[in-house]
Amino acid sequence: MSKKKVLVIGLDCAPPELLFDGFINDLPNLKKLLQHGVHARMESSHPPITIPAWMVMATSKNMGKLGLYGFRHRKPGTYNEIWLANSYSVEEKTVWDILGEHGKKVIVIGVPPAYPPRAVNGYLVSCFMTPSTEKDYTYPKELKKEIENLVGEYIIDVVFRTEEKDKMLKQLYEMTEKRFKVIEYLMKNKPWNFIMFVEIGVDRIHHAFWKFFDKQHHLYQPGNKYENAIKEYYQFVDNKIGKLLKLTDKNTTVIVVSDHGAKRMKGAFSINEWLIEKGYLVLKKRPEKIISVQEAEVDWSKTKAWGWGGYHARVFLNVKGREPQGTISPKDFKKIRNQLIEDLKAIRGPNGEKWSTKVYTPEEIYPDGKGDYPDLTIYFDNLSWRSAGTIGYDSSYLPENDKGPDDAVHAQYGVFILYDPKKKRGRKIEDINLLDVAPTILAIMNIPVPPDMEGKIVREVL
Amino acid sequence: MKKEELREHGFIVWITGLPASGKSTIAEGVEKELRARGLKVEVFDGDEVRKNLSKGLGFSKEDRDTHNKRIIYVCRLLTRNGVNAIVSLISPYRSTRAYAREQLPKFVEVYLKCSLEECMRRDPKGLYKKALAGEIPNMTGIQDPYEEPLNPEVTLNTENDTSKQNIMKVMQKLRDLGYLD
Numbered sequence: 001m002s003k004k005k006v007l008v009i010g011l012d013c014a015p016p017e018l019l020f021d022g023f024i025n026d027l028p029n030l031k032k033l034l035q036h037g038v039h040a041r042m043e044s045s046h047p048p049i050t051i052p053a054w055m056v057m058a059t060s061k062n063m064g065k066l067g068l069y070g071f072r073h074r075k076p077g078t079y080n081e082i083w084l085a086n087s088y089s090v091e092e093k094t095v096w097d098i099l100g101e102h103g104k105k106v107i108v109i110g111v112p113p114a115y116p117p118r119a120v121n122g123y124l125v126s127c128f129m130t131p132s133t134e135k136d137y138t139y140p141k142e143l144k145k146e147i148e149n150l151v152g153e154y155i156i157d158v159v160f161r162t163e164e165k166d167k168m169l170k171q172l173y174e175m176t177e178k179r180f181k182v183i184e185y186l187m188k189n190k191p192w193n194f195i196m197f198v199e200i201g202v203d204r205i206h207h208a209f210w211k212f213f214d215k216q217h218h219l220y221q222p223g224n225k226y227e228n229a230i231k232e233y234y235q236f237v238d239n240k241i242g243k244l245l246k247l248t249d250k251n252t253t254v255i256v257v258s259d260h261g262a263k264r265m266k267g268a269f270s271i272n273e274w275l276i277e278k279g280y281l282v283l284k285k286r287p288e289k290i291i292s293v294q295e296a297e298v299d300w301s302k303t304k305a306w307g308w309g310g311y312h313a314r315v316f317l318n319v320k321g322r323e324p325q326g327t328i329s330p331k332d333f334k335k336i337r338n339q340l341i342e343d344l345k346a347i348r349g350p351n352g353e354k355w356s357t358k359v360y361t362p363e364e365i366y367p368d369g370k371g372d373y374p375d376l377t378i379y380f381d382n383l384s385w386r387s388a389g390t391i392g393y394d395s396s397y398l399p400e401n402d403k404g405p406d407d408a409v410h411a412q413y414g415v416f417i418l419y420d421p422k423k424k425r426g427r428k429i430e431d432i433n434l435l436d437v438a439p440t441i442l443a444i445m446n447i448p449v450p451p452d453m454e455g456k457i458v459r460e461v462l
Numbered sequence: 463m464k465k466e467e468l469r470e471h472g473f474i475v476w477i478t479g480l481p482a483s484g485k486s487t488i489a490e491g492v493e494k495e496l497r498a499r500g501l502k503v504e505v506f507d508g509d510e511v512r513k514n515l516s517k518g519l520g521f522s523k524e525d526r527d528t529h530n531k532r533i534i535y536v537c538r539l540l541t542r543n544g545v546n547a548i549v550s551l552i553s554p555y556r557s558t559r560a561y562a563r564e565q566l567p568k569f570v571e572v573y574l575k576c577s578l579e580e581c582m583r584r585d586p587k588g589l590y591k592k593a594l595a596g597e598i599p600n601m602t603g604i605q606d607p608y609e610e611p612l613n614p615e616v617t618l619n620t621e622n623d624t625s626k627q628n629i630m631k632v633m634q635k636l637r638d639l640g641y642l643d
Binding site: 086088089090091092093097116117118119131135136139140141 | 494495497498499500623624626627630631633634637642643
């Protein structure tokens with residue numbers, strides 16, 4: 001049997017700008033992997049969001065094939081009802097499912113969506129979606145007790161959209177400390193051929209502290225006390241990674257990945273205020289306070305489109321025969337959608353500056369899409385402006401996120417580093433895609449790549 | 463039944479479909495996932511159950527009904543004590559399944575949709591072959607009818623979809639129904 005092992009270190013949201021350039025000289029362990037391995041920018045899914053980007057990576061299937069378009073999905077034919085993705089929503093085989101079928105022992109920690117915990121050929125710890133640690137969050141169930149004996153109460157996630165920055169930092173370090181302690185414990189005490197974990201803390205610190213370190217951020221204040229918060233956390237994580245590397249042998253390939261990148265947020269754009277202004281969305285009554293569009297008194301009989309917030313915007317059209325009070329006849333659907341696309345692309349910034357807004361139709365990004373995708377996916381100013389779903393503002397342009405403080409947005413490119421102790425080389429290769437990770441792992445472990453995987457094997461690493 | 467009692471009650475995943483439509487695969491997969499959640503679950507599958515519960519019974523409509531009703535009875539005993547069960551049974555008659563639904567409060571009917579042609583092509587036990595050769599008299603799909611469910615909780619396409627897709631669909635439905643966290 002092959003002695004090959006793979007350790008996949010997932011750093012949620014880690015951008016190449018910080019990991020390959022900005023911080024790398026202060027991260028000795030990651031620098032070693034970078035200098036002796038192969039690295040590339042890794043293109044994320046469209047849109048680049050945690051769910052389902054990690055599953056695009058794990059299954060080598062695009063979002064359309066997965067039928068997952070985010071955490072929230074609209075229930076078809078409704079205006080206000082949603083369903084939330086969970087681990088059972090992932091119907092395609094993950095790389096660890098396939099490895100398990102080939103008798104490989106796997107350990108999977110925090111790769112979303114991982115709640116409810118699913119059976120694997122080894123051990124699994126759920127992700128940030130776990131409702132509380134009172135629930136069972138491991139496979140097998142008994143692993144929870146082992147974890148609690150080791151670290152006390154395990155921390156699933158932190159509240160990151162908060163003004164209580166010190167408290168958040170304390171929780172964040174505590175969470176990551178415990179997570180790595182669990183990973184170390186499992187690496188030492190359980191049999192494994194494959195380990196993958198995701199540290200969600202990297203994403204959380206970006207969103208909570210970006211404005212304190214990025215001098216270009218519109219809310220940056222020189223000399224603030226959190227100037228180095230993100231870098232110090234990266235150093236902390238790097239140190240923990242160093243400890244894990246000590247537990248690997250010469251047969252272990254180490255892969256560092258992120259699901260998407262990050263960049264400074266320039267502001268939030270209220271998609272629904274804009275739709276109201278343009279006459280696509282009609283209210284019966286203006287709200288007196290800030291509310292979600294779901295809470296608003298919408299005149300659906302006159303509405304053509306409404307939108308959702310998030311790092312990107314999702315827009316739904318009100319179509320006859322599909323929505324309860326549809327106004328657009330199916331034959332006019334494309335014409336009206338094209339007009340809306342044009343209008344969206346023409347949006348300029350608050351000072352009249354040109355934006356590079358991207359608008360995607362499902363046909364473009366999910367050609368074989370199934371399930372409940374939106375009619376349009378929009379990146380305001382190429383994601384630099386997030387979308388606010390709420391209404392009740394004087395302007396569509398908001399300086400801050402409408403759902404609590406958040407300084408960063410997602411970016412299209414994440415990172416990929418692959419280090420094989422037997423093949424030291426150190427070079428940057430052409431950009432790869434999330435889809436390429438699973439087939440590459442299988443190739444390293446000498447397992448046949450299923451023909452329906454959409455990515456390619458990164459040949460440079462073999 | 464009071465709400466409190468119902469919450470304590472086990473659920474039944476009743477998997478019905480033609481011979482060779484993939485019932486055992488789905489039953490095994492769902493069992494594994496339910497056990498992964500630490501749930502108590504019993505599986506009633508195929509010949510083993512028949513040997514123990516219904517020795518001597520054949521495959522006439524009457525005998526099938528008796529056999530299915532015995533399983534329903536055992537399931538009732540289990541579920542009222544909080545044990546969940548998966549039944550993997552051709553159960554070709556609507557009336558029998560309607561009876562099961564009536565008897566078992568948390569009844570989840572899972573219909574495996576697979577064409578007769580595909581089932582005959584698979585034929586892992588060689589039953590279709592024997593039936594066509596006249597060696598088996600009451601084969602469902604050949605001499606005996608299979609009455610498709612009219613309103614099952616879940617319909618799975620076992621001809622085109624993978625077993626993981628189908629197993630996840632059952633798990634999701636159990637969650638949507640509030641039977642799982």
